[in-house]
Amino acid sequence: MKTLTGKELAAAIRAETAARVADGPQPRLAVVVATADEASLWYVRSIAKAASGVGIACDLADLGPGATATGIRETLERLSADPGVHGVMLQTPLPPGASAQELAAAIDPAKDVDGANPLSLGRLAAGLPAFAPATAAAVMALLDHYGVALEGRRTVVVGRSTVVGKPLAHLLLGRNATVTVCHSRTRDLAAVTSTAEVLVAAVGRAGLIGAEHVTPGAVVIDVGTNPTEDGGLAGDVDSAAVADRAGALTPVPGGVGPVTTALLLRHTAQAADLR
Amino acid sequence: MKTLTGKELAAAIRAETAARVADGPQPRLAVVVATADEASLWYVRSIAKAASGVGIACDLADLGPGATATGIRETLERLSADPGVHGVMLQTPLPPGASAQELAAAIDPAKDVDGANPLSLGRLAAGLPAFAPATAAAVMALLDHYGVALEGRRTVVVGRSTVVGKPLAHLLLGRNATVTVCHSRTRDLAAVTSTAEVLVAAVGRAGLIGAEHVTPGAVVIDVGTNPTEDGGLAGDVDSAAVADRAGALTPVPGGVGPVTTALLLRHTAQAADLR
Incomplete structure (x- = not known):
């Protein structure tokens, strides 16, 4: 299984943002x-x-x-x-x-760098320019960084939050993926997530996604950042359990998180340029 | 196969709207x-x-x-x-x-009775009060009218338009359905649509959905209104082909269409009340 770290991508985005900011x-x-x-x-x-x-x-x-x-x-x-x-x-x-x-x-909306205004979400859904929530944008950036094809592929998003699951579904649709959104009320979650070539866990329950949820070779993106008792962070994916099945997995910490922060800064630089 | 006509429901919505309007x-x-x-x-x-x-x-x-x-x-x-x-x-x-x-x-947005403003779509997605596009709302009204359960069920929407597919996905999510959105780039469409307990065709291609797309017993909602050469309307579903497989199907014309118009009027009455 390949580990899709976010640190290098985040550093590249920060460097590009720093260069952009230095000029103005x-x-x-x-x-x-x-x-x-x-x-x-x-x-x-x-x-x-x-x-x-x-x-x-x-x-x-x-x-x-x-x-x-x-x-x-x-x-x-x-x-x-x-x-x-x-x-x-x-x-x-x-x-x-x-x-x-x-x-x-x-x-x-012109300053809504984390895509939280419902108008931003609506514009995103309608295919109009808008800031996407940084976390949803980070998932897309990681997929692109690692060259994961999306066109026509089956993607499943677990979690339907306004800040991640829903905007991410629109971003994936915009890239011509077939998109399924699952959540706590989904029956037989494993049957649905097993259809995914690209699986995104964004539900906020540590270790929810196990081996039975992942089809062999799938790319798995873990958005979860669940606090652990020892002061650390655990993802929504049981990484040890899926290690033998997933083709690739983002770590927690060090996957989506740093890219999210970097994109928030890029959005801020863009907002400053656009004003 | 049960035929889910919209005429009676539309008449009921119009009658309720007429009564509401008569008072003010x-x-x-x-x-x-x-x-x-x-x-x-x-x-x-x-x-x-x-x-x-x-x-x-x-x-x-x-x-x-x-x-x-x-x-x-x-x-x-x-x-x-x-x-x-x-x-x-x-x-x-x-x-x-x-x-x-x-x-x-x-x-x-307060007058956006067909839910066309991106802000209306964003508010819908965020779970805030908003007018849904009348067609998307009509699909939900028909499902409710015929007592089709949605909670936890697998629903598939074919079509990702801003006026039907996308808002409908949010309305279905809001009712705790598991939702998949397919479109022209979806690979092996029949494999995806066959997972649906409730299948909605909203793509604008006459007869696209055939027997191979429908799992036995599925409820099929046909949003398509494709003009035919003889001046009539054809749905996105090949009704003859799916008759032996679907559990229920809306006709075209006489299904979603009349309910859409009736809901547009209800929304207008609501907008007048709310002003």
């Missing part, structure tokens, strides 16, 4: 946070660090876990209206009563 | 046309007639086949801004150089 005014990414969730805060810090590395400014708007939906919306509107901010991202989870889908509508 | 100010639907295509003009006339039957005013804004994208956009903006208009619909086809997806963004 500094792009600025604003990340709105309203949680005390340690994994989320770690992720946001990793974005800020990566941004700094490529010459992108990253502001953290930390509203705290007590933030209200109104307060979050006003912050997103203010950042969207600020000509000095080029990218706006709303980190989840949000406090109870605040809907990420509804609030993300307050992000200017 | 008259809703008004504006249909923008920029084509000389006879089938399209026939469809628009059928909408106007049906609207009249339930007490909804229907204005035709016929810009002719020489209309420009700018002219169409301005018309859609004017109608969206007109407080006397409750529903706005853009009929296809459009003149060369005019993109329905791009122009539909000019329709106020």
